[in-house]
Amino acid sequence: MTHSAYAAAGVDIDAGNEAVARMKAAVQATYTPEVLGGIGDFGGLFDAARLKAMREPVLVASTDGVGTKVKLAATFGRYESIGHDIVNHCINDILVQGARPLFFLDYIAASKLDPARIAAVVKGMAEACRAAGCVLLGGETAEMPGVYVEGAFDVAGTIVGVVEREAMLPRRDEIAPGDVLIGLASSGPHTNGYSLIRAVLVDRLASAQPDSPLVDALLAPHRSYLTPIEHARSAAPIKALAHITGGGFVENVPRVLPPGLRAEIDYTAWPMPPIFELIQTAGGIGDAEMRRVFNCGIGMVMIVHATHVEAIRAALDEPSWVVGEVVRG
Amino acid sequence: MTHSAYAAAGVDIDAGNEAVARMKAAVQATYTPEVLGGIGDFGGLFDAARLKAMREPVLVASTDGVGTKVKLAATFGRYESIGHDIVNHCINDILVQGARPLFFLDYIAASKLDPARIAAVVKGMAEACRAAGCVLLGGETAEMPGVYVEGAFDVAGTIVGVVEREAMLPRRDEIAPGDVLIGLASSGPHTNGYSLIRAVLVDRLASAQPDSPLVDALLAPHRSYLTPIEHARSAAPIKALAHITGGGFVENVPRVLPPGLRAEIDYTAWPMPPIFELIQTAGGIGDAEMRRVFNCGIGMVMIVHATHVEAIRAALDEPSWVVGEVVRG
Numbered sequence: 001m002t003h004s005a006y007a008a009a010g011v012d013i014d015a016g017n018e019a020v021a022r023m024k025a026a027v028q029a030t031y032t033p034e035v036l037g038g039i040g041d042f043g044g045l046f047d048a049a050r051l052k053a054m055r056e057p058v059l060v061a062s063t064d065g066v067g068t069k070v071k072l073a074a075t076f077g078r079y080e081s082i083g084h085d086i087v088n089h090c091i092n093d094i095l096v097q098g099a100r101p102l103f104f105l106d107y108i109a110a111s112k113l114d115p116a117r118i119a120a121v122v123k124g125m126a127e128a129c130r131a132a133g134c135v136l137l138g139g140e141t142a143e144m145p146g147v148y149v150e151g152a153f154d155v156a157g158t159i160v161g162v163v164e165r166e167a168m169l170p171r172r173d174e175i176a177p178g179d180v181l182i183g184l185a186s187s188g189p190h191t192n193g194y195s196l197i198r199a200v201l202v203d204r205l206a207s208a209q210p211d212s213p214l215v216d217a218l219l220a221p222h223r224s225y226l227t228p229i230e231h232a233r234s235a236a237p238i239k240a241l242a243h244i245t246g247g248g249f250v251e252n253v254p255r256v257l258p259p260g261l262r263a264e265i266d267y268t269a270w271p272m273p274p275i276f277e278l279i280q281t282a283g284g285i286g287d288a289e290m291r292r293v294f295n296c297g298i299g300m301v302m303i304v305h306a307t308h309v310e311a312i313r314a315a316l317d318e319p320s321w322v323v324g325e326v327v328r329g
Numbered sequence: 330m331t332h333s334a335y336a337a338a339g340v341d342i343d344a345g346n347e348a349v350a351r352m353k354a355a356v357q358a359t360y361t362p363e364v365l366g367g368i369g370d371f372g373g374l375f376d377a378a379r380l381k382a383m384r385e386p387v388l389v390a391s392t393d394g395v396g397t398k399v400k401l402a403a404t405f406g407r408y409e410s411i412g413h414d415i416v417n418h419c420i421n422d423i424l425v426q427g428a429r430p431l432f433f434l435d436y437i438a439a440s441k442l443d444p445a446r447i448a449a450v451v452k453g454m455a456e457a458c459r460a461a462g463c464v465l466l467g468g469e470t471a472e473m474p475g476v477y478v479e480g481a482f483d484v485a486g487t488i489v490g491v492v493e494r495e496a497m498l499p500r501r502d503e504i505a506p507g508d509v510l511i512g513l514a515s516s517g518p519h520t521n522g523y524s525l526i527r528a529v530l531v532d533r534l535a536s537a538q539p540d541s542p543l544v545d546a547l548l549a550p551h552r553s554y555l556t557p558i559e560h561a562r563s564a565a566p567i568k569a570l571a572h573i574t575g576g577g578f579v580e581n582v583p584r585v586l587p588p589g590l591r592a593e594i595d596y597t598a599w600p601m602p603p604i605f606e607l608i609q610t611a612g613g614i615g616d617a618e619m620r621r622v623f624n625c626g627i628g629m630v631m632i633v634h635a636t637h638v639e640a641i642r643a644a645l646d647e648p649s650w651v652v653g654e655v656v657r658g
Contacts, residue, residue: 036387036494036497037426043389043390043391043422043423043425043426043428043488043490044389044390044391045387045388045389045426045497046387046388046389046390047385047387047388047494048377048380048383048386048387048388048491049385049386051377051380051381051386052380052381052383052386054377054381056376056378057377057378057380057381058365058374058375058376058377059374059375059376059377059431059432059489060372060373060374060375061372061373061375061432061434061466061467061487061489062372062373062434062467063434063435063436063467063468063469063487064436064469065436065438065469065471065473067471067473068473068474068475068476070473070476071473071475071476093372094372096372097366097372097374099372102388103388103390105390105391105392105487106392107392107393107394107436107485107487109394109483109485137390138390138391138392139392140392140393140394140485142394142396142483142485144394144396144397144399144400144483145397145524146397146400146478146481146527147397147399147400147477147478147481147482147483148476148477148478148481148483149475149476149477149478152475152476152477153476154438154471154473154476154477154483156436156438156469156471156485158390158392158434158436158487159372160388160390160489161372162377165365165376168365168374195474198475
């Protein structure tokens with residue numbers, strides 16, 4: 001596939017480097033029979049026969065980055081989790097429109113490329129892709145002295161998925177007062193608020209070890225909600241999903257609501273995880289700002305009819321919380 | 330569409346800013362009836378009915394950046410051409426596999442985002458998309474202090490196109506000795522070799538004005554070969570296309586040839602444009618290195634049967650050159 005891009009950037013996928021060999025194996029493990037062509041092609045090829053078999057296929061695409069979490073990863077020399085972050089973030093962004101991922105492409109750039117580090121990031125991406133049945137179809141690496149700060153790198157990704165038109169979310173015209181918001185746990189701050197985190201924890205981070213519980217908690221990869229949402233949808237219809245990213249509940253829930261309705265969130269309904277308490281205390285951050293910057297422990301919200309709440313919660317293999325209700329106004 | 334991402338990044342698309350208003354209009358001008366959904370969605374939606382109507386649709390995707398040309402653009406405060414660069418580079422990368430573009434998504438990051446500059450880049454992207462009948466479906470902007478050098482920015486893009494399986498290029502099993510290579514002119518260095526260019530022209534650039542002929546030549550946007558290649562294909566079959574990017578003829582032509590064949594290039598067959606002569610002279614760069622780093626005036630190569638050369642060249646609205654031949658070895 002177009003991971004010739006890695007070769008061109010000095011990451012020779014045929015090199016004897018062990019990290020690179022593991023990356024190559026991980027990328028190839030994402031390939032399905034839908035992947036056509038071979039190494040050296042200019043673009044990645046994906047057989048669209050699956051779409052032909054659908055009634056009214058709609059392609060859903062999203063590009064994203066992971067923000068300054070990359071800075072933290074570089075500081076502590078921990079690269080693999082960033083690969084999971086970018087893929088899972090993208091998966092969740094199209095999941096809220098009802099789509100399943102088809103393929104993913106990445107972009108990695110730095111002032112100077114280090115093959116072992118790039119390989120670690122890409123291996124993480126490939127693992128997250130494979131877990132979601134998503135092909136890592138291509139990518140580009142770029143060495144850009146004078147653009148990136150020395151030692152820093154950036155990662156962006158683009159995902160393309162597909163959904164039947166009739167299964168698209170949100171179903172805004174079905175949302176009504178009395179509908180219930182069910183929250184699923186986040187795995188940490190995901191990829192939001194890291195500039196603030198680095199500012200308020202600057203002293204603690206200066207003395208932290210790369211494998212300390214603090215760094216573990218801050219670099220915990222953004223989780224994918226693909227499987228729990230599939231379980232939920234098999235139990236009862238979901239009217240809308242909100243991915244709680246930058247802007248928190250405050251900005252992300254209203255994006256899926258119809259005019260005239262709003263969500264009343266009960267912020268006491270779930271326990272705020274310790275990492276957020278630490279951030280809040282260290283920074284003297286008010287509740288309102290915490291809720292606007294961080295997911296505060298809930299990374300995905302389902303909006304469902306009140307009569308479906310118990311069936312959906314029972315279908316999940318994990319804890320969930322009733323975090324709010326749709327009301328007028 | 331997901332240009333809500335620009336709003337989130339401080340580029341409020343409803344703001345009174347004139348540059349932003351022009352950007353918004355340019356993006357909306359790329360929308361076709363295939364674009365579903367509206368501003369505020371998490372992912373961009375593209376109706377795939379066109380694929381349903383195809384026999385064996387194959388999706389072709391590619392991610393790319395524009396390298397350190399962004400550094401030059403930032404230095405001279407010229408942002409719009411970079412938008413054309415990234416889109417046209419991506420269009421050409423999937424064109425060589427026979428694909429036409431469906432949609433494009435962008436990623437723009439900097440240490441600090443300047444709405445007017447971002448708007449100029451996006452407007453350029455939108456114009457290039459529209460010229461190719463490609464939807465600018467989404468994008469993400471990221472403000473990353475500590476990752477990007479102050480004043481610098483980076484741009485990456487992902488394109489998704491489609492091709493009938495039977496029309497995929499290259500047709501390696503049809504390429505034979507005696508086939509002819511036809512070259513189409515580049516519009517400049519496109520997006521390759523800019524670190525070298527900046528190094529060898531450092532003195533000239535230090536005193537250059539933003540609107541000088543030198544800066545014009547260096548920032549000339551990467552051209553799209555979509556239209557000339559369509560004209561060519563309407564006249565006679567093309568066996569393969571090579572996009573002459575980083576690595577020049579030396580690396581890009583062999584990528585499309587079958588084992589046992591190579592291309593013999595006649596580097597005297599076309600005039601090397603003045604900008605490349607200037608770079609070569611200023612840097613004391615040998616011919617071999619010039620040919621490995623730069624396109625040297627030819628940005629796209631067609632491989633065709635010898636009997637089709639005249640028909641194809643006659644079908645083009647622009648100059649072309651017979652630049653070489655396929656031979657054994």
